[in-house]
Amino acid sequence: MKPLSGFPEKMILLDCETTGGNAIRDRLTEIALIEITDGVETDRWQTLINPGISIPPWISKLTGITDSMVANQPSFADIAEELQQRLADKVFVAHHVRFDYGFIRESFRRIGITFSAKTLCSVKISRLLYPEQRRHGIDAIVARLGLTVNQRHRAMDDAQVILELFQQTQHDFDESTIQQACKQLSQQTRVPSHLDIAEINKLPERPGIYQFFDEHGALLYIGKSVNIKQRVLSHFVQNGKLRNTEMQQQLQHIDFIETPSDFGAQLLENQLIKSKTPRYNRRQTKTKRLYQIALTVNDKGYHRTTIEMADLNQPPDISQRYGLFRSQKQAEKKLLDLINEHQLCQKLCGLEKTKNGCFGFQLKKCLGACCGEEPAIRYNLRLQTALSGIKNQAWPWPGPIVITELPADGDYEAAHFHLVDQWLYLGIVKNQHDAFERLQQQYAEPQYFDLDAYKIQLRFLLKLRPKQLLIESLRLPAEEAS
Known part of the structure; x- marks a missing residue:
């Protein structure tokens, strides 16, 4: 058989079967790999794995792997050392590599081993080399190459399909074309030459925030993501080329804080950016002033609007006041948009002074409200309709709430508990006693209202409302006593 040319010198073609699609919650049931050295197959290895949990019936129907088949098989911990040796110093190749790599990396992490490897995705290889093909999954490649697969959705047979795809490329392309495709894909995970790769390898593929520091420990940037490692890597490459920004040149150290979900990551990012003011964060700054559109009635019964400064020591005023704006100019622009869209009067809206x-x-x-041509009741109704789109959300709970934020695997031990009262985010608390103390502190020294935290809460608590967020009203001590 012709050696594979253009591909990495040492690579492992790997496929795994699992109990589901979530690397944190689900477990491995089978691993198979084909070792390639200098384009030639040098070894094969496969094993069933006891996942330690039940295999869902639909997974068993798909893969043919049942609970009874894995009952007496080794656990991942039992085969971890051998697998680690087989994968060492080789490019990790899989179809949809992010899935297989994520499960292998998470399985190692679960037993206290940090695993990292260069990766290559055979799906992406297929897409690059065969752009005329509509589909690039295993089934599509089997059909395209006319292969016979005895046990589809079993690890070794699926790994064999990757090998067959790579062998087909030897007939369809020259070595330099294949080499260029592999190089283009590998560049997507390149990092700046001066940055120690260990700074990347330590990053988790979980939700949270990350912080960039220079050689003197000065904070450069804070970001957040549902996948910290993937997001950090995206800073370094753009359109397949390594970026060379001022921030990248200064970056020497990366730190991170994990959170159960994106909700906690967004709140923490917002909080830290405002308290630490990193050098390269431009968007979120601590707001010292906010403006609202206020509604009054003149002596002829027409509603008038004015722009006034909001009280940051209080939650948003929803009584005849609308919107929250970072500047008076921003509020005026919004008001002008509403005027044009709803045919409102610039004079009654306070943007034009004329007798x-x-x-x-x-x-x-x-339509003439300013000179009595339009009845007040009709104008007022249209103005109310226009302002309804920027009406601030009333606090929908009877008092303070505690939001339990669970990780994707539902592990209650890793949950975070967020205290919120009247849209004021008061931080993470450990228990009910801690929550009471935090509320007392808030009553004694009120915290400023944070517009960004308010918007994050609106999005997650009222619009998205993920299953990972559990909301419970906090019963104050006086209420319990009664």
Whole structure:
């Protein structure tokens, strides 16, 4: 058989079967690998694995692997040392490599071993070399190459399909084309030459925040992601090329804090950026002033709007006040948009000072509320409709709440407990006593209202409401006593 040319000198073609699709919650049931050295197959290895949990019936139907088949098989811990030796110093190749690599890496992590390897995705190889093909999954490649697979969804047979795909490329492309495709894909995980690769290898593929530091320990940047490692790597490569920004040149150390989900990651990122003010974070800054659109009634019964500064020591005022804006100019722009969209009066909206009708009335953009041409009841209704889209959300709970944020695997031991009262985010608490103390501190020294934290809460608690977030009203001591 012709040696594979253009591919990495040492690589492992690997496939694994699992109890499900979540690397944190689910477990491995089978691993198979084909070792390739200098383009030639040098070894094969496979094993069933006792996952320690039941295999769902639909998974057994798909793979043919049942609980009875794995009952007397080794656990991952039993085969970990041999697997680690087989994978050492080789490029990790799999179809949808992120799935298989994620399960292997998480399985090692679970028993206290940090695993890291260069990866190559055979799906992406297929897409690059065969762009005219619509599908690139295992079944599509089997059909495309006319292969006969005895046990589809078994690890060794699926790993064999990868080998068959790579062998087909030898007939369809020259070595340099294949080499260039592999190089292009490997560049997507390149890092700056001055950055120790250990700084990347230690990063988890879990939700949380990451922090970039320079050689003197100065904080450069704070970011968040549902996959910390993947997001950090995305800073370094753009369109297949290594980026060379000022921040990348200064980066020497990366730190991280894991959170159970994206909810906690967003709140923590917002909190840390404002308290630590990293050098290269531009978007979120601590807001010292916020503005609202206030509603009043003049002596003729027409509603008027004015722009006024909001009280940051209080939750958003929803009584005849609308929106929250970082500047007066931003509030004026929003008001002008509403005027144009709903044919409101610039004079009654406080953006034009004139004794007679507004300029918009002359252009037939205002229906004449400013000079009595339009009845107050009709104008007021249209204004209320316009403002309803920026009305602030009333606090929907009777008092303070504790939000239990669970990780994807539902592990309650790893949960975070967030205390919130009237949209004021008061941080993570350890228990009910800690929550009571935090509330007392808030009553004594009120925290400023944070617009960004408010928006994060709206998005997660009222719109998305993931199953990982459990909300419980906090019963205050006085309520318990009664």
